[in-house]
Amino acid sequence: MAVLVFAELENGKVGRNALEVLGGARSVADKLKMEVLCCVLDGDGGQRTGELGQAGADRVIVVKVATANPSDPESYLAALAETCTGIRPVLIMFAGTPVGRQLAPRVAHRLSYGIVTDCLSIRVADDGREILLTRPIYGGKVHAVFAAREGQVITVRPRALRPLEHPYRADPQVDYVEATPRGGQPRTRVVEVHKETESGVKLEEAKVVVAGGRGIGGPEPFAMLEELAGLLGGAVGGSRAAVDAGWLPATRQIGLTGKIVSPDLYVAVAISGSSQHMAGVANSRVIVGINIDPEAPIFHSAHLGVVEDYREFVPVLIEKIKSAKAC
């Protein structure tokens, strides 16, 4: 009996998402006295088995698929599902990334497993027999707790679980699985991959994030937010409303269905503070809300609130920071 993690690499490296899921898997497996198996795609994955052991895996299974492209789940779904079928783990875990969210339901379907997505916590019940999964519903306004089925697939929300604090083991057992080639041509093909070229700080890693919402009113004032973020050493993001209006690229959306950020300082400018937006900033140390409306829901989540028209307040704030820096 085992817990299985599919580790997706980030630019060829074991990134935070994989570390978090492996850390979470380790603590569940320890309580259930089970092993943690970690599946990776060959290529970069085969080079990183030691790190995966340190992150919590007892065994690493390197899946070789000739036609696999990591960002196209269709190209290796069948091989992954077959590998899982051979093992029948009690729990299969994916990070809640676009790839993980696509693979998880389909792996579940192929194994006739249960599927619960976007888990915030996974814990073994006190009697040691049930695995309890908590996930937000209705945009996070309500939380639901599920008891895992005998065979269960889950996805885990980024930043919800913690990586292990100490390396687990440096020399996990490594097995190789070669996928049997299937007849016919693959039905999907990646034509071109674009990685965000973020000048300056990456949104997910930024210590300071300044975000703008519908109340910003147009694309031009985002230059003001860029300036503020620049002064604070941070990055700019926004709400879905700002993205839908075309003021920011979709890669800058923060929230339930955008990026999950965890800065020390989050400044929400002209954002109402919907539960779906706040789902992406829950792990911020200090949240500042700047909103013209004293009744705006943002003030239920913000630690510091400024009731002002941002068009008057933000330029003054920028000026004060500049003059403080000058002396």
Next chain:
Amino acid sequence: MKIVVCLKQIPDPDALPSDLVIDPETGKPAANKYPLTISPFDENALEIALQLKDKVPGTQIVALSYGPESAEQTLRKALSLLADEAVLVKKETSKLEDGYGVARVLASAIRKVGLPDLVLCGRQAGDWDAGVVGFLLADELGLPCVGFVSQVVSADGNRMVFKTEIEGGWQFLEAELPVLATVTNDETNVLRMAKIKDIMMAHRRKVSVLTLSELGIDGGDLERCRVHGGLKELFTPVSTTVCEFIAGESPAEKALALLGKLREARLV
């Protein structure tokens, strides 16, 4: 080209959290006071279908919904935006059903209306936010699946190129038709407004209704395959955060006061 767009009617996702109590049996708000609306990502999917229809002559759009009678409103909205056909599979229970059951129903309905070149679903519904139905539906239909699509870049003959969201960026991905795509939002796929005359016309157009038995599905079966059988508890998370409002007579005073606070917390 033929396109099926799956649309779900949900309680307004902008509902205030303070009085949102969900009934675990139905999965819906206990008090029936929230207006019903199309799930936002399904709107994005519908817009993508409409854009294809604008570009590719002869494109037929079938709007499909599995839901209670009220879901007819959702389909009428699609008709008012010039979808060609509307099909409602009537939900016979008020009980909460899981993604497996819904995917089975949608797959049977799609087979009944004829397998299209493209099936579109929102990436997740704005009520339970699970994001599984589209992917399960692809498997039920044996179709390849492209997730997190924001745009169709090109469509010619039996291939389509999609722009899709990936971790840390985006990609262009080509797929052979037929294919299923789940849709995410960007600035190009915000649902257009219907013309008044088309809204009037839509009232007179036909919404075909299918029952589960016409699809050869036993409603009781659907309830039994519930993952939600494992649902133990629903609770409202309480925030303990108390907002400290920055005082001051002018924006300048407030800016100074805020900076002081941030400096105290060693944030600037």
